[in-house]
Amino acid sequence: MVDMDNRAEVREFLMSRRAKITPQQAGIPEYGNRRVPGLRRGEVASLAGVSIEYYSKLERGGLAGVSASILDAIARALQLDDAERAHLFHLAHAADGTSAGMRPRRRPAKRWVPRPSLQWALDHFTAPAIVRNGRMDLLAVNHLGRGMHAALYDSDPGRPPNFARFTFLHEDSHTFYPHWDEAADICVAILRTEAGRDPHDTLLQDLVGELSTLSADFRWRWGAHDVRTHGAGAKTFHHDVVGDLELFYESVDMISDPGLTLTLYVAEPASPTAHALDLLASWTANQPIEVESGQQST
Structure with a gap:
Protein backbone atom coordinates (compact mmCIF):
# COMPACT_ATOMS: atom_id res chain seq x y z
CA MET A 1 0.00 0.00 0.00
CA ARG A 103 -16.14 13.68 1.89
CA PRO A 104 -19.49 12.71 0.34
CA ARG A 105 -18.58 9.03 0.18
CA ARG A 106 -20.53 5.96 1.15
CA ARG A 107 -17.95 3.32 1.87
CA PRO A 108 -19.34 1.20 4.72
CA ALA A 109 -20.49 -1.42 2.24
CA LYS A 110 -17.79 -3.49 0.57
CA ARG A 111 -19.62 -4.04 -2.68
CA TRP A 112 -21.79 -1.74 -4.74
CA VAL A 113 -24.63 -2.96 -6.94
CA PRO A 114 -26.61 -0.61 -9.21
CA ARG A 115 -30.25 -0.11 -8.31
CA PRO A 116 -32.63 -1.81 -10.75
CA SER A 117 -33.91 1.60 -11.82
CA LEU A 118 -30.38 2.74 -12.66
CA GLN A 119 -29.75 -0.38 -14.72
CA TRP A 120 -33.07 0.12 -16.50
CA ALA A 121 -32.04 3.69 -17.32
CA LEU A 122 -28.68 2.53 -18.68
CA ASP A 123 -30.32 -0.18 -20.75
CA HIS A 124 -32.74 2.27 -22.36
CA PHE A 125 -29.92 4.50 -23.57
CA THR A 126 -29.25 3.55 -27.18
CA ALA A 127 -25.50 4.31 -27.14
CA PRO A 128 -22.76 3.13 -24.74
CA ALA A 129 -23.30 4.15 -21.11
CA ILE A 130 -21.09 3.36 -18.12
CA VAL A 131 -20.74 4.10 -14.40
CA ARG A 132 -17.30 4.30 -12.77
CA ASN A 133 -15.81 5.47 -9.50
CA GLY A 134 -12.79 7.70 -8.90
CA ARG A 135 -10.46 4.71 -8.81
CA MET A 136 -11.46 4.02 -12.42
CA ASP A 137 -13.33 0.80 -11.59
CA LEU A 138 -15.99 0.11 -14.22
CA LEU A 139 -19.03 -0.61 -12.04
CA ALA A 140 -22.05 -0.71 -14.34
CA VAL A 141 -22.75 -0.67 -18.08
CA ASN A 142 -25.52 -1.11 -20.57
CA HIS A 143 -25.25 -3.83 -23.19
CA LEU A 144 -23.60 -1.57 -25.76
CA GLY A 145 -21.18 -0.23 -23.15
CA ARG A 146 -20.24 -3.81 -22.32
CA GLY A 147 -19.67 -4.60 -25.96
CA MET A 148 -17.64 -1.44 -26.52
CA HIS A 149 -15.36 -2.32 -23.59
CA ALA A 150 -15.00 -6.02 -24.45
CA ALA A 151 -11.20 -5.70 -24.48
CA LEU A 152 -11.26 -4.24 -20.97
CA TYR A 153 -13.38 -7.09 -19.61
CA ASP A 154 -11.32 -9.73 -21.40
CA SER A 155 -7.98 -8.33 -20.18
CA ASP A 156 -8.46 -9.29 -16.54
CA PRO A 157 -11.39 -11.70 -16.18
CA GLY A 158 -10.45 -12.68 -12.63
CA ARG A 159 -11.52 -9.36 -11.08
CA PRO A 160 -13.82 -6.42 -11.83
CA PRO A 161 -12.57 -4.26 -14.74
CA ASN A 162 -10.43 -1.22 -13.99
CA PHE A 163 -9.46 1.35 -16.62
CA ALA A 164 -6.11 2.15 -14.99
CA ARG A 165 -4.94 -1.47 -14.80
CA PHE A 166 -6.06 -2.03 -18.38
CA THR A 167 -4.31 1.11 -19.63
CA PHE A 168 -0.94 0.46 -18.00
CA LEU A 169 -0.71 -3.31 -17.59
CA HIS A 170 -2.23 -4.68 -20.80
CA GLU A 171 -0.86 -4.27 -24.32
CA ASP A 172 -4.37 -4.41 -25.77
CA SER A 173 -4.93 -0.90 -24.40
CA HIS A 174 -2.60 0.52 -27.05
CA THR A 175 -4.97 -0.80 -29.69
CA PHE A 176 -8.15 0.17 -27.85
CA TYR A 177 -6.84 3.73 -27.36
CA PRO A 178 -5.34 4.91 -30.69
CA HIS A 179 -4.17 8.04 -28.83
CA TRP A 180 -2.74 6.04 -25.95
CA ASP A 181 -0.55 8.76 -24.41
CA GLU A 182 -3.50 11.10 -24.10
CA ALA A 183 -5.67 8.38 -22.59
CA ALA A 184 -2.90 7.49 -20.12
CA ASP A 185 -2.46 11.13 -19.09
CA ILE A 186 -6.19 11.51 -18.46
CA CYS A 187 -6.37 8.26 -16.50
CA VAL A 188 -3.57 9.23 -14.11
CA ALA A 189 -4.88 12.78 -13.70
CA ILE A 190 -8.28 11.40 -12.65
CA LEU A 191 -6.62 9.10 -10.11
CA ARG A 192 -4.47 11.95 -8.78
CA THR A 193 -7.60 14.12 -8.43
CA GLU A 194 -9.34 11.34 -6.52
CA ALA A 195 -6.31 10.92 -4.24
CA GLY A 196 -6.56 14.59 -3.27
CA ARG A 197 -10.31 14.33 -2.75
CA ASP A 198 -10.11 11.14 -0.68
CA PRO A 199 -6.56 10.64 0.68
CA HIS A 200 -7.67 7.86 3.04
CA ASP A 201 -8.97 5.51 0.34
CA THR A 202 -6.84 2.43 0.97
CA LEU A 203 -8.06 0.69 -2.18
CA LEU A 204 -6.82 3.64 -4.22
CA GLN A 205 -3.50 3.57 -2.37
CA ASP A 206 -3.16 -0.14 -3.16
CA LEU A 207 -3.94 0.49 -6.83
CA VAL A 208 -1.38 3.30 -7.08
CA GLY A 209 1.21 1.11 -5.39
CA GLU A 210 0.52 -1.77 -7.79
CA LEU A 211 0.72 0.41 -10.89
CA SER A 212 3.80 2.30 -9.66
CA THR A 213 5.60 -1.01 -9.13
CA LEU A 214 4.63 -2.57 -12.44
CA SER A 215 4.57 0.38 -14.90
CA ALA A 216 7.23 3.00 -15.49
CA ASP A 217 4.74 4.83 -17.74
CA PHE A 218 2.40 5.16 -14.78
CA ARG A 219 5.17 6.00 -12.31
CA TRP A 220 6.45 9.11 -14.09
CA ARG A 221 2.94 10.35 -14.86
CA TRP A 222 1.96 9.95 -11.22
CA GLY A 223 5.01 11.97 -10.23
CA ALA A 224 3.89 14.86 -12.46
CA HIS A 225 1.00 15.63 -10.03
CA ASP A 226 -1.34 16.64 -12.86
CA VAL A 227 -5.05 16.73 -12.06
CA ARG A 228 -8.16 17.33 -14.13
CA THR A 229 -11.92 17.23 -14.21
CA HIS A 230 -13.40 14.96 -16.84
CA GLY A 231 -16.75 16.36 -17.85
CA ALA A 232 -17.21 16.39 -21.61
CA GLY A 233 -15.26 15.98 -24.81
CA ALA A 234 -14.46 13.57 -27.62
CA LYS A 235 -12.45 10.35 -27.67
CA THR A 236 -11.32 7.86 -30.26
CA PHE A 237 -11.51 4.13 -29.54
CA HIS A 238 -10.71 1.11 -31.68
CA HIS A 239 -12.93 -1.96 -31.43
CA ASP A 240 -11.61 -5.22 -32.84
CA VAL A 241 -14.92 -6.01 -34.57
CA VAL A 242 -16.32 -2.66 -35.79
CA GLY A 243 -13.16 -0.55 -36.09
CA ASP A 244 -12.63 3.05 -35.01
CA LEU A 245 -15.23 4.85 -32.92
CA GLU A 246 -15.16 8.66 -32.75
CA LEU A 247 -17.40 9.30 -29.77
CA PHE A 248 -18.49 12.36 -27.85
CA TYR A 249 -19.07 11.94 -24.13
CA GLU A 250 -20.83 13.69 -21.29
CA SER A 251 -19.89 12.78 -17.72
CA VAL A 252 -21.95 13.77 -14.67
CA ASP A 253 -21.52 13.14 -10.94
CA MET A 254 -24.29 10.96 -9.56
CA ILE A 255 -26.07 12.83 -6.77
CA SER A 256 -27.77 9.65 -5.56
CA ASP A 257 -24.42 7.82 -5.40
CA PRO A 258 -21.71 10.27 -4.29
CA GLY A 259 -18.31 9.43 -5.70
CA LEU A 260 -19.66 7.77 -8.84
CA THR A 261 -19.68 9.19 -12.35
CA LEU A 262 -22.12 8.39 -15.15
CA THR A 263 -20.70 8.74 -18.67
CA LEU A 264 -22.86 8.71 -21.78
CA TYR A 265 -21.28 8.28 -25.21
CA VAL A 266 -22.85 9.39 -28.46
CA ALA A 267 -21.88 9.50 -32.12
CA GLU A 268 -22.52 12.33 -34.54
CA PRO A 269 -25.74 11.48 -36.40
CA ALA A 270 -25.26 9.76 -39.78
CA SER A 271 -21.50 9.55 -39.22
CA PRO A 272 -19.32 6.46 -39.84
CA THR A 273 -19.23 5.97 -36.06
CA ALA A 274 -23.03 6.01 -35.87
CA HIS A 275 -23.03 3.19 -38.43
CA ALA A 276 -20.30 1.39 -36.47
CA LEU A 277 -22.41 1.61 -33.30
CA ASP A 278 -25.28 -0.02 -35.18
CA LEU A 279 -22.92 -2.84 -36.12
CA LEU A 280 -21.69 -3.04 -32.53
CA ALA A 281 -25.27 -3.33 -31.31
CA SER A 282 -25.86 -6.23 -33.70
CA TRP A 283 -22.62 -7.87 -32.62
CA THR A 284 -23.31 -7.55 -28.89
CA ALA A 285 -26.83 -8.89 -29.35
CA ASN A 286 -25.29 -12.13 -30.63
CA GLN A 287 -22.70 -12.43 -27.85
CA PRO A 288 -23.26 -14.55 -24.75
CA ILE A 289 -22.69 -11.52 -22.54
CA GLU A 290 -24.47 -10.94 -19.27
CA VAL A 291 -24.53 -7.26 -18.31
CA GLU A 292 -23.24 -7.04 -14.74
CA SER A 293 -21.99 -4.36 -12.43
CA GLY A 294 -18.41 -4.47 -11.26
CA GLN A 295 -19.89 -4.77 -7.74
CA GLN A 296 -17.00 -2.94 -6.16
CA SER A 297 -16.86 -0.68 -3.16
CA THR A 298 -17.68 2.85 -4.26
Whole structure:
Protein backbone atom coordinates (compact mmCIF):
# COMPACT_ATOMS: atom_id res chain seq x y z
CA MET A 1 0.00 0.00 0.00
CA VAL A 2 1.30 3.47 -0.88
CA ASP A 3 1.11 5.98 1.99
CA MET A 4 -0.10 9.24 0.50
CA ASP A 5 1.60 11.54 3.02
CA ASN A 6 -0.21 14.85 2.93
CA ARG A 7 2.84 17.06 3.49
CA ALA A 8 4.72 15.34 0.67
CA GLU A 9 1.68 15.61 -1.60
CA VAL A 10 1.39 19.34 -0.89
CA ARG A 11 5.09 19.96 -1.39
CA GLU A 12 5.35 18.10 -4.66
CA PHE A 13 2.14 19.56 -6.05
CA LEU A 14 3.08 23.18 -5.30
CA MET A 15 6.63 22.71 -6.56
CA SER A 16 5.41 21.08 -9.78
CA ARG A 17 2.93 23.92 -10.43
CA ARG A 18 5.57 26.58 -9.66
CA ALA A 19 7.93 24.94 -12.14
CA LYS A 20 5.35 25.33 -14.92
CA ILE A 21 4.98 29.12 -14.69
CA THR A 22 7.61 31.29 -16.36
CA PRO A 23 8.29 34.90 -15.30
CA GLN A 24 6.90 36.03 -18.64
CA GLN A 25 3.64 34.15 -18.01
CA ALA A 26 3.45 35.69 -14.54
CA GLY A 27 4.09 39.18 -15.91
CA ILE A 28 7.20 39.83 -13.84
CA PRO A 29 10.74 40.72 -14.97
CA GLU A 30 13.24 37.92 -15.35
CA TYR A 31 16.64 38.39 -13.78
CA GLY A 32 19.60 36.26 -12.73
CA ASN A 33 20.43 32.68 -13.59
CA ARG A 34 17.73 30.17 -12.72
CA ARG A 35 18.84 26.80 -11.46
CA VAL A 36 15.35 25.36 -11.83
CA PRO A 37 12.55 26.09 -14.30
CA GLY A 38 9.63 28.28 -13.42
CA LEU A 39 9.15 30.84 -10.70
CA ARG A 40 11.20 31.24 -7.56
CA ARG A 41 9.49 30.87 -4.18
CA GLY A 42 9.94 34.57 -3.53
CA GLU A 43 8.20 35.44 -6.79
CA VAL A 44 5.21 33.27 -5.94
CA ALA A 45 5.10 34.82 -2.48
CA SER A 46 5.13 38.32 -3.93
CA LEU A 47 2.40 37.50 -6.44
CA ALA A 48 0.27 35.99 -3.67
CA GLY A 49 0.85 38.88 -1.28
CA VAL A 50 2.50 36.81 1.47
CA SER A 51 6.01 36.71 2.89
CA ILE A 52 8.57 34.34 1.42
CA GLU A 53 8.88 32.70 4.83
CA TYR A 54 5.15 32.01 4.92
CA TYR A 55 5.03 30.68 1.36
CA SER A 56 8.09 28.49 2.01
CA LYS A 57 6.25 27.00 4.98
CA LEU A 58 3.26 26.24 2.76
CA GLU A 59 5.43 24.65 0.09
CA ARG A 60 7.04 22.44 2.73
CA GLY A 61 3.57 20.98 3.24
CA GLY A 62 2.20 23.18 6.01
CA LEU A 63 -1.32 23.81 4.71
CA ALA A 64 -3.09 23.09 8.00
CA GLY A 65 -5.11 26.09 9.10
CA VAL A 66 -4.52 28.14 5.94
CA SER A 67 -7.47 30.39 5.11
CA ALA A 68 -9.48 30.16 1.91
CA SER A 69 -8.33 33.65 0.92
CA ILE A 70 -4.67 32.62 1.13
CA LEU A 71 -5.36 29.45 -0.86
CA ASP A 72 -7.12 31.56 -3.49
CA ALA A 73 -4.13 33.91 -3.63
CA ILE A 74 -1.73 30.99 -4.09
CA ALA A 75 -3.99 29.53 -6.79
CA ARG A 76 -4.00 32.85 -8.66
CA ALA A 77 -0.23 33.27 -8.34
CA LEU A 78 0.37 29.79 -9.73
CA GLN A 79 -2.35 30.27 -12.39
CA LEU A 80 -4.09 27.05 -11.36
CA ASP A 81 -7.02 25.89 -13.44
CA ASP A 82 -10.31 24.86 -11.83
CA ALA A 83 -9.24 21.25 -11.27
CA GLU A 84 -5.88 22.27 -9.80
CA ARG A 85 -7.48 24.85 -7.51
CA ALA A 86 -9.98 22.26 -6.25
CA HIS A 87 -7.08 19.84 -5.68
CA LEU A 88 -5.23 22.46 -3.60
CA PHE A 89 -8.31 22.96 -1.43
CA HIS A 90 -8.74 19.21 -1.02
CA LEU A 91 -5.12 18.93 0.13
CA ALA A 92 -5.73 21.74 2.61
CA HIS A 93 -8.83 20.00 3.97
CA ALA A 94 -6.82 16.81 4.38
CA ALA A 95 -4.10 18.74 6.24
CA ASP A 96 -6.79 20.11 8.59
CA GLY A 97 -8.17 16.64 9.13
CA THR A 98 -11.55 17.79 7.84
CA SER A 99 -11.56 15.92 4.54
CA ALA A 100 -13.17 12.83 6.04
CA GLY A 101 -16.10 14.87 7.34
CA MET A 102 -16.49 16.76 4.08
CA ARG A 103 -16.14 13.68 1.89
CA PRO A 104 -19.49 12.71 0.34
CA ARG A 105 -18.58 9.03 0.18
CA ARG A 106 -20.53 5.96 1.15
CA ARG A 107 -17.95 3.32 1.87
CA PRO A 108 -19.34 1.20 4.72
CA ALA A 109 -20.49 -1.42 2.24
CA LYS A 110 -17.79 -3.49 0.57
CA ARG A 111 -19.62 -4.04 -2.68
CA TRP A 112 -21.79 -1.74 -4.74
CA VAL A 113 -24.63 -2.96 -6.94
CA PRO A 114 -26.61 -0.61 -9.21
CA ARG A 115 -30.25 -0.11 -8.31
CA PRO A 116 -32.63 -1.81 -10.75
CA SER A 117 -33.91 1.60 -11.82
CA LEU A 118 -30.38 2.74 -12.66
CA GLN A 119 -29.75 -0.38 -14.72
CA TRP A 120 -33.07 0.12 -16.50
CA ALA A 121 -32.04 3.69 -17.32
CA LEU A 122 -28.68 2.53 -18.68
CA ASP A 123 -30.32 -0.18 -20.75
CA HIS A 124 -32.74 2.27 -22.36
CA PHE A 125 -29.92 4.50 -23.57
CA THR A 126 -29.25 3.55 -27.18
CA ALA A 127 -25.50 4.31 -27.14
CA PRO A 128 -22.76 3.13 -24.74
CA ALA A 129 -23.30 4.15 -21.11
CA ILE A 130 -21.09 3.36 -18.12
CA VAL A 131 -20.74 4.10 -14.40
CA ARG A 132 -17.30 4.30 -12.77
CA ASN A 133 -15.81 5.47 -9.50
CA GLY A 134 -12.79 7.70 -8.90
CA ARG A 135 -10.46 4.71 -8.81
CA MET A 136 -11.46 4.02 -12.42
CA ASP A 137 -13.33 0.80 -11.59
CA LEU A 138 -15.99 0.11 -14.22
CA LEU A 139 -19.03 -0.61 -12.04
CA ALA A 140 -22.05 -0.71 -14.34
CA VAL A 141 -22.75 -0.67 -18.08
CA ASN A 142 -25.52 -1.11 -20.57
CA HIS A 143 -25.25 -3.83 -23.19
CA LEU A 144 -23.60 -1.57 -25.76
CA GLY A 145 -21.18 -0.23 -23.15
CA ARG A 146 -20.24 -3.81 -22.32
CA GLY A 147 -19.67 -4.60 -25.96
CA MET A 148 -17.64 -1.44 -26.52
CA HIS A 149 -15.36 -2.32 -23.59
CA ALA A 150 -15.00 -6.02 -24.45
CA ALA A 151 -11.20 -5.70 -24.48
CA LEU A 152 -11.26 -4.24 -20.97
CA TYR A 153 -13.38 -7.09 -19.61
CA ASP A 154 -11.32 -9.73 -21.40
CA SER A 155 -7.98 -8.33 -20.18
CA ASP A 156 -8.46 -9.29 -16.54
CA PRO A 157 -11.39 -11.70 -16.18
CA GLY A 158 -10.45 -12.68 -12.63
CA ARG A 159 -11.52 -9.36 -11.08
CA PRO A 160 -13.82 -6.42 -11.83
CA PRO A 161 -12.57 -4.26 -14.74
CA ASN A 162 -10.43 -1.22 -13.99
CA PHE A 163 -9.46 1.35 -16.62
CA ALA A 164 -6.11 2.15 -14.99
CA ARG A 165 -4.94 -1.47 -14.80
CA PHE A 166 -6.06 -2.03 -18.38
CA THR A 167 -4.31 1.11 -19.63
CA PHE A 168 -0.94 0.46 -18.00
CA LEU A 169 -0.71 -3.31 -17.59
CA HIS A 170 -2.23 -4.68 -20.80
CA GLU A 171 -0.86 -4.27 -24.32
CA ASP A 172 -4.37 -4.41 -25.77
CA SER A 173 -4.93 -0.90 -24.40
CA HIS A 174 -2.60 0.52 -27.05
CA THR A 175 -4.97 -0.80 -29.69
CA PHE A 176 -8.15 0.17 -27.85
CA TYR A 177 -6.84 3.73 -27.36
CA PRO A 178 -5.34 4.91 -30.69
CA HIS A 179 -4.17 8.04 -28.83
CA TRP A 180 -2.74 6.04 -25.95
CA ASP A 181 -0.55 8.76 -24.41
CA GLU A 182 -3.50 11.10 -24.10
CA ALA A 183 -5.67 8.38 -22.59
CA ALA A 184 -2.90 7.49 -20.12
CA ASP A 185 -2.46 11.13 -19.09
CA ILE A 186 -6.19 11.51 -18.46
CA CYS A 187 -6.37 8.26 -16.50
CA VAL A 188 -3.57 9.23 -14.11
CA ALA A 189 -4.88 12.78 -13.70
CA ILE A 190 -8.28 11.40 -12.65
CA LEU A 191 -6.62 9.10 -10.11
CA ARG A 192 -4.47 11.95 -8.78
CA THR A 193 -7.60 14.12 -8.43
CA GLU A 194 -9.34 11.34 -6.52
CA ALA A 195 -6.31 10.92 -4.24
CA GLY A 196 -6.56 14.59 -3.27
CA ARG A 197 -10.31 14.33 -2.75
CA ASP A 198 -10.11 11.14 -0.68
CA PRO A 199 -6.56 10.64 0.68
CA HIS A 200 -7.67 7.86 3.04
CA ASP A 201 -8.97 5.51 0.34
CA THR A 202 -6.84 2.43 0.97
CA LEU A 203 -8.06 0.69 -2.18
CA LEU A 204 -6.82 3.64 -4.22
CA GLN A 205 -3.50 3.57 -2.37
CA ASP A 206 -3.16 -0.14 -3.16
CA LEU A 207 -3.94 0.49 -6.83
CA VAL A 208 -1.38 3.30 -7.08
CA GLY A 209 1.21 1.11 -5.39
CA GLU A 210 0.52 -1.77 -7.79
CA LEU A 211 0.72 0.41 -10.89
CA SER A 212 3.80 2.30 -9.66
CA THR A 213 5.60 -1.01 -9.13
CA LEU A 214 4.63 -2.57 -12.44
CA SER A 215 4.57 0.38 -14.90
CA ALA A 216 7.23 3.00 -15.49
CA ASP A 217 4.74 4.83 -17.74
CA PHE A 218 2.40 5.16 -14.78
CA ARG A 219 5.17 6.00 -12.31
CA TRP A 220 6.45 9.11 -14.09
CA ARG A 221 2.94 10.35 -14.86
CA TRP A 222 1.96 9.95 -11.22
CA GLY A 223 5.01 11.97 -10.23
CA ALA A 224 3.89 14.86 -12.46
CA HIS A 225 1.00 15.63 -10.03
CA ASP A 226 -1.34 16.64 -12.86
CA VAL A 227 -5.05 16.73 -12.06
CA ARG A 228 -8.16 17.33 -14.13
CA THR A 229 -11.92 17.23 -14.21
CA HIS A 230 -13.40 14.96 -16.84
CA GLY A 231 -16.75 16.36 -17.85
CA ALA A 232 -17.21 16.39 -21.61
CA GLY A 233 -15.26 15.98 -24.81
CA ALA A 234 -14.46 13.57 -27.62
CA LYS A 235 -12.45 10.35 -27.67
CA THR A 236 -11.32 7.86 -30.26
CA PHE A 237 -11.51 4.13 -29.54
CA HIS A 238 -10.71 1.11 -31.68
CA HIS A 239 -12.93 -1.96 -31.43
CA ASP A 240 -11.61 -5.22 -32.84
CA VAL A 241 -14.92 -6.01 -34.57
CA VAL A 242 -16.32 -2.66 -35.79
CA GLY A 243 -13.16 -0.55 -36.09
CA ASP A 244 -12.63 3.05 -35.01
CA LEU A 245 -15.23 4.85 -32.92
CA GLU A 246 -15.16 8.66 -32.75
CA LEU A 247 -17.40 9.30 -29.77
CA PHE A 248 -18.49 12.36 -27.85
CA TYR A 249 -19.07 11.94 -24.13
CA GLU A 250 -20.83 13.69 -21.29
CA SER A 251 -19.89 12.78 -17.72
CA VAL A 252 -21.95 13.77 -14.67
CA ASP A 253 -21.52 13.14 -10.94
CA MET A 254 -24.29 10.96 -9.56
CA ILE A 255 -26.07 12.83 -6.77
CA SER A 256 -27.77 9.65 -5.56
CA ASP A 257 -24.42 7.82 -5.40
CA PRO A 258 -21.71 10.27 -4.29
CA GLY A 259 -18.31 9.43 -5.70
CA LEU A 260 -19.66 7.77 -8.84
CA THR A 261 -19.68 9.19 -12.35
CA LEU A 262 -22.12 8.39 -15.15
CA THR A 263 -20.70 8.74 -18.67
CA LEU A 264 -22.86 8.71 -21.78
CA TYR A 265 -21.28 8.28 -25.21
CA VAL A 266 -22.85 9.39 -28.46
CA ALA A 267 -21.88 9.50 -32.12
CA GLU A 268 -22.52 12.33 -34.54
CA PRO A 269 -25.74 11.48 -36.40
CA ALA A 270 -25.26 9.76 -39.78
CA SER A 271 -21.50 9.55 -39.22
CA PRO A 272 -19.32 6.46 -39.84
CA THR A 273 -19.23 5.97 -36.06
CA ALA A 274 -23.03 6.01 -35.87
CA HIS A 275 -23.03 3.19 -38.43
CA ALA A 276 -20.30 1.39 -36.47
CA LEU A 277 -22.41 1.61 -33.30
CA ASP A 278 -25.28 -0.02 -35.18
CA LEU A 279 -22.92 -2.84 -36.12
CA LEU A 280 -21.69 -3.04 -32.53
CA ALA A 281 -25.27 -3.33 -31.31
CA SER A 282 -25.86 -6.23 -33.70
CA TRP A 283 -22.62 -7.87 -32.62
CA THR A 284 -23.31 -7.55 -28.89
CA ALA A 285 -26.83 -8.89 -29.35
CA ASN A 286 -25.29 -12.13 -30.63
CA GLN A 287 -22.70 -12.43 -27.85
CA PRO A 288 -23.26 -14.55 -24.75
CA ILE A 289 -22.69 -11.52 -22.54
CA GLU A 290 -24.47 -10.94 -19.27
CA VAL A 291 -24.53 -7.26 -18.31
CA GLU A 292 -23.24 -7.04 -14.74
CA SER A 293 -21.99 -4.36 -12.43
CA GLY A 294 -18.41 -4.47 -11.26
CA GLN A 295 -19.89 -4.77 -7.74
CA GLN A 296 -17.00 -2.94 -6.16
CA SER A 297 -16.86 -0.68 -3.16
CA THR A 298 -17.68 2.85 -4.26
